[in-house]
Every structure is written in C-alpha cells, then in structure tokens.
Amino acid sequence: MTETSVGLDLSDVDHRVGKPIGGGQLWDPCSSSDIRRWVMAMDYPNPLHWDEQFARESRYGGIIAPQSIAVALDYGHGAAPACVGHIPNSHLIFGGEEWWFYGCPVRPGDKLFQERRFHDYKVTETKFAGPTMFSRGDTVHTNQHGALVARERSTAIRYLYDEAVRRGMFENQLGEVKRWTRDELDGIDRLRRQWLESNRLGVSPHFDEVQVGDALPRRVIGPHSIASFTTEYRAFLFNIWGTFGWVAPPGVDDPWIYQDPGWGKDFAFDEEDAMIDPRKRDGLYVGPSRGHIDAERASEVGMARAYGYGATMGAWCTDYLAYWAGNDGMVRHTKADFRSPAFEGDVTYFDAEIIDKHDESSWGVPLVGVKLRLTNQNGEMLVSCTAEVELPR
Numbered sequence: 001m002t003e004t005s006v007g008l009d010l011s012d013v014d015h016r017v018g019k020p021i022g023g024g025q026l027w028d029p030c031s032s033s034d035i036r037r038w039v040m041a042m043d044y045p046n047p048l049h050w051d052e053q054f055a056r057e058s059r060y061g062g063i064i065a066p067q068s069i070a071v072a073l074d075y076g077h078g079a080a081p082a083c084v085g086h087i088p089n090s091h092l093i094f095g096g097e098e099w100w101f102y103g104c105p106v107r108p109g110d111k112l113f114q115e116r117r118f119h120d121y122k123v124t125e126t127k128f129a130g131p132t133m134f135s136r137g138d139t140v141h142t143n144q145h146g147a148l149v150a151r152e153r154s155t156a157i158r159y160l161y162d163e164a165v166r167r168g169m170f171e172n173q174l175g176e177v178k179r180w181t182r183d184e185l186d187g188i189d190r191l192r193r194q195w196l197e198s199n200r201l202g203v204s205p206h207f208d209e210v211q212v213g214d215a216l217p218r219r220v221i222g223p224h225s226i227a228s229f230t231t232e233y234r235a236f237l238f239n240i241w242g243t244f245g246w247v248a249p250p251g252v253d254d255p256w257i258y259q260d261p262g263w264g265k266d267f268a269f270d271e272e273d274a275m276i277d278p279r280k281r282d283g284l285y286v287g288p289s290r291g292h293i294d295a296e297r298a299s300e301v302g303m304a305r306a307y308g309y310g311a312t313m314g315a316w317c318t319d320y321l322a323y324w325a326g327n328d329g330m331v332r333h334t335k336a337d338f339r340s341p342a343f344e345g346d347v348t349y350f351d352a353e354i355i356d357k358h359d360e361s362s363w364g365v366p367l368v369g370v371k372l373r374l375t376n377q378n379g380e381m382l383v384s385c386t387a388e389v390e391l392p393r
Contacts, residue, residue: 024075081137094310164302
C-alpha cells in the first residue's frame with residue numbers, strides 16, 4: 001500500500017462521491033439585525049447594509065444584505081458538502097470557494113434554502129501534513145420563492161492532525177505575534193478610512209470608463225485578534241443556539257447529515273448532550289472551531305496560533321469587489337484559492353486590478369475581469385482570487 005492509502009482512511013468517503021447530502025437548515029428568516037451583525041463582523045461598513053435612512057433613499061428602498069450573506073445563512077460555513085465521510089483522526093481547514101451570483105438580493109424577511117452535493121476529491125502530498133485530501137462540494141442557494149440566489153463550490157482540506165503537528169510547518173514559519181507601533185496602527189487606520197470613503201455613496205464605474213490595468217482602491221483589515229475572530233464566528237447564524245434543524249434530501253440512503261467526520265479528542269461535537277447543554281455543539285467551546293480563538297488548541301491541529309476562517313476570507317473578497325462595483329453593479333463570479341490563514345496579530349491587505357473586459361458574456365451583461373490578492377504585512381499570499389464583475393454601460 002502507498003503512504004497515502006495508509007495515512008488517510010477513505011473507506012467512508014469513496015461511496016459518497018457525487019451524492020446529495022443533508023445538513024442544517026435555519027429555522028428563521030434573515031432579519032435586518034442578522035445583516036447588520038454580518039457586515040459588522042466582516043468590517044464592511046457599506047451603509048446600504050446597516051444604515052436604514054441611507055438604504056431607504058437608495059434604489060433598493062431599504063436595507064439589503066451584501067452578496068456575501070449567503071454563506072452566513074448556511075450551515076457549516078458553506079463547507080458541509082465538502083466535508084463528507086468519516087476520516088479517523090482528521091481535521092479540516094478551508095481551501096477555497098467559487099461563487100456564482102444571479103442578481104436576486106437577500107432582504108430582511110427572506111429565507112434561504114440549500115441543496116448540497118459532495119462533488120469530488122483528490123489526495124496530494126503536502127509539506128503541511130503529508131497525505132492531504134482536497135475535497136469539493138456544491139451548494140445551491142434559493143429563497144422562499146424558489147428564486148436562485150447563488151451557487152457555491154467549496155473546497156475543504158482534510159488532513160491528519162498528528163502529522164501536521166509533527167511537521168510543524170506553521171510553528172517553524174511564524175514568529176511571535178506582531179506588536180504594532182502607534183504609528184503603524186495610525187497608518188492602518190488611514191488606509192482603512194481611505195477605502196471606506198472610496199465609494200460610500202455606491203456610485204458604479206461605467207464599463208466603458210474602466211480600462212485593463214486599472215487598479216482598485218487598496219483595502220486593509222486588521223490587526224486580527226481573538227475578539228475579531230470571535231465576532232466573525234458569531235455572525236454565522238448556525239452557531240447561535242437552536243437556530244437550525246437537521247434536514248435530509250429525500251430518497252437518499254445514508255445522506256450524511258451530522259455524522260462524525262473523525263475529529264480528534266476535544267474537537268468533536270456531542271450532539272446528544274447538546275440537547276441538554278447547547279454549548280456542547282457551540283463550536284468555540286466544544287468542537288472543531290475552538291482552535292480559531294485558542295493558540296494552544298490551534299497548535300494541537302498544526303496551526304500554531306489563533307487564526308481566521310476561510311469562509312470569512314471568501315466573504316471579504318466578495319464584499320471588496322461589490323463595494324467597488326457600486327449599487328448599479330454586482331459581482332457575478334468569484335474563484336478564491338486560500339493559501340494561508342489570517343493569523344492573530346496580522347493584517348490583511350487587498351490589492352486588485354482589472355485584467356480583461358467582455359462586452360458580451362454568457363450572463364447577457366458586460367463583465368470586467370478582476371485579479372484580487374490578499375496578503376499579510378510581510379507580503380505573504382493569503383488568497384488569490386479571480387472575479388467577473390458586472391458594471392453598467
């Protein structure tokens with residue numbers, strides 16, 4: 001047997017490829033407070049999503065959610081269909097997201113429903129953890145009227161946590177948590193403010209006015225902290241006690257709803273006892289996400305220190321592009337590859353440029369191609385993203 005076949009037990013994975021799966025379904029419609037909580041957590045102060053007076057005077061006539069809200073109204077940060085099958089002694093981090101948006105905004109009172117399918121996987125030898133599985137899953141998001149809101153293809157990275165700890169890649173690469181000087185923090189605040197003021201009124205650039213090579217305004221988020229990671233986590237509604245129920249696609253045997261993916265000790269949920277003590281499946285107190293806010297727990301799964309969420313970085317990309325596109329534009333498609341987490345103490349910079357223009361597209365609208373990169377203060381790549389953005393003529 002090969003090292004890969006010995007390292008990863010995929011006996012519960014292969015037979016699930018291509019099949020629909022179950023998962024969580026939120027009980028309640030999206031509220032204006034849910035939208036405000038989400039943009040607050042994403043540090044996205046677009047007034048269209050939180051300022052009632054501003055939103056009423058806009059073309060929408062009231063608050064709407066950002067396009068990124070779909071992942072917040074889903075179970076499992078959108079990664080559920082990519083995390084299928086029991087792999088003993090494994091852990092998971094996000095590897096990337098691809099999104100398609102269909103022009104149906106989410107408003108307060110809307111409710112999203114999901115159809116999920118485990119698409120495929122491959123196993124690759126990595127420096128991080130040796131034999132590592134990259135698995136993909138698809139989610140279709142529709143609203144209560146059956147209108148198509150978005151499609152998502154998520155990528156999960158599943159690995160043996162003991163092997164990741166043994167190799168210590170991040171332990172060897174990361175130094176101490178950066179301590180920022182007052183002058184450095186002032187510079188971050190100035191750049192953040194410049195970006196906020198770059199398009200607060202939501203004015204859309206016109207397709208004919210932009211050119212290949214044009215740079216989009218630079219953005220910064222951070223420094224990331226335990227507080228910011230916790231705020232992000234709490235904005236995903238499924239993490240709130242009792243907000244969802246389990247659902248299964250009809251006619252599917254063993255549809256993988258809430259089975260144990262193989263998390264290690266102290267990282268697994270206790271679904272039975274959570275009926276009495278809901279903290280047992282809270283995620284930060286008990287469960288696979290506790291390493292995000294606890295450096296000691298992070299080290300137990302090979303991550304070295306507290307770190308952010310992949311689904312958050314995907315949302316950052318969509319929000320950044322939507323802010324530039326303005327109220328008469330929209331993000332149609334993004335494909336983001338996650339290269340490294342946002343670690344505690346770091347900041348994340350956004351730099352993007354227009355790489356092509358399409359007067360005709362399969363969407364029936366003019367599209368601008370954008371290349372977006374998210375890097376930390378050392379210039380290390382966190383996310384590489386390509387996108388197609390609709391602009392008015």
